[in-house]
Amino acid sequence: MPDSQVIACDGEYVETRLLNSGPKTNPWMQESGSRRNIGETVQLDTDVVGPFGYYVDFSRTFTAGYGLPSFQATKKQKKHYNLALEMVKHNMALLKPGASFDNVTFNAWPIPEEFQGHKYHVQTHGTGMTGEYPYIFHPSDWASHG
Secondary structure, eight states: OOHHHHHHTTOOEEEEEEEEEGGGGSSSSOOOOSOOOTTOEEEEEEEEEOGGGBEEEEEEEEETTTTSTTOOOOHHHHHHHHHHHHHHHHHHHHOOTTOOHHHHHHHSOOOOGGGGGGOOSOSEEOOOBSSOOOEEOOGGGHHHHO
């Protein structure tokens, strides 16, 4: 949605507009060119402060060319997809009314060592009024941030 439409709908502003592909999808916040190649990982992330200050964070990751007759995901892409799905399902099960930050932090899906160098700065974050609180940090960051 263009900024003008956000404002026309009583929104405040668009905070993030990222469309990344290939090797620029991680680490996050790298801009990539306008061309996408079939088989590349594509990541879309957009955030907006909408009407009444409500924050919306919309992120999606997909593979360019999915659905085409000749498309075939690689073993690595299938592995990454299955790990991500496992992580989301595991962590979602922890998010219940009354769950404490430390319970979620220390019972979250353990990120495999091979991905530690590219992990996001928090395990989970909320969305609400012009921000992403609460932040649920990684166990390794609990002492300094938890």
